[in-house]
Amino acid sequence: MNRDFVLEIGVEELPARFLDPALTQLQKLTGQALQDNRLNCGEIVTSGTPRRITVFVRDVAENQQSLLQEVKGPAVKVAFNAAGEPTRAAQGFAKSNRVKVEELVRKSVGPVEYVFAVKQEAGRPAADVLKELAPVLIGGLHFPKPMRWGDLDMRFARPIRWLLCLFGGDVVPFTMAGLQADRYIYGHRFLSSGKMSVTDAGAYFEVMRGAHVIVNVTERREIIRRQVNEAAAREGGQAEIDADLLDEVTNIVEYPTALCGSFDKDYLQMPEEVIITPMREHQRYFPVRGADGRLLPRFIAVGNSGNDPESINIIRAGNEKVLRARLSDAAFFWQEDLKTNLADRVEGLQKVVFQESLGTIYEKVLRITALADLLAARMGAGLQEQGDTTRAAFLAKADLLTNMVYEFPELQGIMGREYALRQGEPPTVAQAVYEHYLPRFSGDELPATLPGRALSIADKADTIVGCFGVGIMPTGSQDPYALRRQALGICNIILDGELVLSIKEIVEQAYRGYAGRVQMKLSLEQVTGELEEFFQQRLRGLFIDRGLSYDTVEAVLAAGIDDLAGTWQRGQALEKFRSDPAFDALLTAYTRAHNLAKKAAHDKVDAALFDSAAEQELYQAFQSVSESAWAQINSRDYGAALSLIAKLQKPVDRFFNDVMVMVDNDLVRENRLALLKKIATFIGSMADLSKMVIPNR
Incomplete structure (x- = not known):
């Protein structure tokens, strides 16, 4: 008969961010190990809490499968x-x-x-195999910051304190980290009664529940979600549940109990971000909003001590005390910061280093002001928007010198907006100060105003170009200045706003902003080349995520990305056009011309050298089609342009049927190759169709 298998690694409290990756690794390692060792099994379930990492495997065969080789x-x-x-x-x-x-x-x-x-x-007994596999599974787990303890050479996320390993009702004995695997576990640190015995692997989850541990991460998360919502509803409000915060709280408790606390309503006079940030980022609380969407003077915390009323009251009082102290500090910072205008803080940015090779924040402000002004003009800003852009750029970094942002760096930009509004700046300027940090993470909102878009692109481009210029580039998983995120932000802003901007011009102007102040390691040409590939990588993933086929993406990227919005529109048009029967004609015409065009030395066509009707017909058709298609391309109607270009298929076919291209006469041969190159280059300005997969119709 098959039996269940369970391995629990008991540890000192894990950081919340370590748990989910460890469980993902463990499931993959276990599945691969059982497969490699020919042990048939059922479902593999990984579970965990701050104090344990567990893998549970259902219906493991008693013996390995025999190996016939x-x-x-x-x-x-x-x-x-x-x-x-x-x-x-x-x-x-x-x-x-x-x-x-x-x-x-x-x-x-x-x-x-x-x-x-x-x-x-012959297959070996599963118990013998599992005895060998268990230490391998534990040793195969990797963590961002492993540690050693005692005099052991082993490294793990946190010290291992016990090991449970059962195959059915039998202990799978092995020694690791100075511990002998057994059938004993430890439940909740405060609510259980110490060491407990698990008689059979199949009873593991039941024993854990009896020890006041909800070991299944998904179940624990849903319990927290339900309890938080119920606690908020009892206060007449609705909890604001942030997904990342919910995951973090799930991974710092074993037996969750949600409770509601309160704070002085006078604090609600401050901007709500000032209240939510210490709640969420520092205390792991869930804010509560009323029916009108406004914050209530309430918060939901999640404890780890069960439902004992006395314990809950103690925990509530402690959380309220801590939050009260943080909000009191925030209120003091708020009042003190308002005493100094943002504009008066800008000079102080001369003492704040942006990056040791790239100068100060004040110098960055000067650069992004000039670049944002240029971008605003390219985006069609009127006088008012142009002035708002300039003013917002000047104030953009001033809140870095406020007490509030010093204490809560997450509020940069947000506090700039709030202080600007209360100090009499126009709302459009204040909003642009906030928007220039957007997007801050994947899925975040994008700037909605013209000054905000111009300033956000300028700020990000200045950082990217400066870092590449002095040789600071992302490598592997290392990207300390978040250059990938900032490049992706530029792409999303341009695509979302359908902005007609030149990436090369942005890079050039950003590079020139450093002239005379920073010694660049790379020339403008080198930086431009590096960033073209860098942005292509961002666009490749972005376009695929937005629904384009891989070969469509490769085709349009190969044609150039200087106009990002145009590149995306070309991709959309090509993706749609490839389902049209005329696409086959377009692809055929391009392929035949492209293959021979590689041999051409130039694209200068001399009509006087034509000696056949097919040559003349193709040349005339190309001139007519290209003139009409260019008009459509210039108006950004790329679908219509592709339909026009597809009309070249028949004259191209006749040309290849009636004309020998590679003749002995050098002038005639080169002229015919030049014609084909001219056609291939023109079509290639839309997309390099040689990257496309030929459809099966």
């Missing part, structure tokens, strides 16, 4: 002589595979017959 040897004519007697080659092969010569079998592989050694290895 055929090893190919020499050809029969080499293994046996003319008399049919085994040669030294056959004898050596049989000996190396531990079979008798007479047990070798003959099999044909194609036209040649070979000898094979057939070996059958």
Whole structure:
């Protein structure tokens, strides 16, 4: 009969961010290990809490599957002589595979017959295999910051304190980290009664529940979600549940109990971000909003001490005290910061270093002001928007010198907006100060105003170009200045706003902003080249996520990305057009021209050298189609342009049917190649169709 298997690694409290990746690793490692060792099993479930990492495998076979292995040897004519007697080659092969010569079998592989050694290895008991696998699974887990403890050489996320390992009702004995695996576990640190015995692997989850531990992460998360919502509803409000915060809270408790606390309503006079930030980022509380959407003077905390009323009251009082202190500090910072205008803080940015090779924040403000002004003009800003952009750029970084942002860095930009509004700046300026940090993370909101978009792009481009210029580039998983995120932010802003901007111009102007102040390691040409590839990588993933086929993406990216919005529109048009029967004609015309065009030395066509009607027809068709198609391209109607270009298929086909391109006459040959190159280059300005997969119709 099959039996369940469970392995629990008991540890000192894990950081919340360590748990989910560890469980993902453990599930993958376990599945691969059981497969490699020929142990059939059912579902593999990983679970965990701050104090344990567990894998539970249902219905593990009692024994490994037997292994039947055929090893190919020499050809029969080499293994046996003319008399049919085994040669030294056959004898050596049989000996190396531990079979008798007479047990070798003959099999044909194609036209040649070979000898094979057939070996059958009986399956070992699962208990013996699991005894070897368990330490491998534990040792295979990797963490961002592993540690050592005691005099052990082993490294793990936190010190291991016990090991449970059962196959059915039997202990799977092994030693690791100075511990002997057994059938004992420890439940909740405060609510359980110490060491507990698990009689059978199948009873593991029931025993854990009895020990006041909800070991299943998904179940624990849903319990917290339900309890938080119920606690908020009892206060007449609705909890604001942030997904990341919910995951974090899930991974710092074993037996969750949600409770509601309160704070002085006078604090609600401050901007709500000032209240929510210490709640969420520092205390792991869930804010509560009323029916009108406004914050209530309430919060929901999640404890780890069960439902005892006395304990809940103590925890509530402690959380209220801590939050009261943080909000009191915030109120003091708020009042003090309002005493100094943002504009008066800007000079102080001369003492704040942006990056040691790139100067101060004040110098950055000067650069992004100039770049944002240019971008606003390119985006069609009127006088008012142009002035708002300039003013917002000047104030953009001033809140870095406020007490509030010093204490809560997450509020940069947010506090700039709030202080600007209360100090009489126009709302559009204040909003642009906030928006220039957007987007801050994947899925975040994008700038909605023209000054905000211009300033956000300018700020991000200044950082990216400066870092690349001095040789600070992302490598592997290392990206300390978040350059990938900032480049993706620029792409999303341009695509969302359908902005007609030149990436090359942005890079050039940002690079020139450093002239005379920073010694660049890379030239403008080198930075431009590096960033073209850098932005292509961002666009590749972005376009695929937005629904374009991989080969469509490759085709439009190869045609150039200087106009990001245009590149996306070309991709959309090509993706739609590829389902049209005319696409086959377009692809055929391009492929035939493109293949020979590679041999052309130039694209200068001399009509006087044509000596056939097919040449003349193709040239005239190209001139007519290209003129009409360019008009559509310039108006950004790329679908119409593709339909026009597809009309070249018939004259291209006739050209190849009637004309020999590679003739002996050098002038005629080069002229025909030039014509094909001209056509291929024109079509390639929309997309490099050689990257496309030929459809099966």
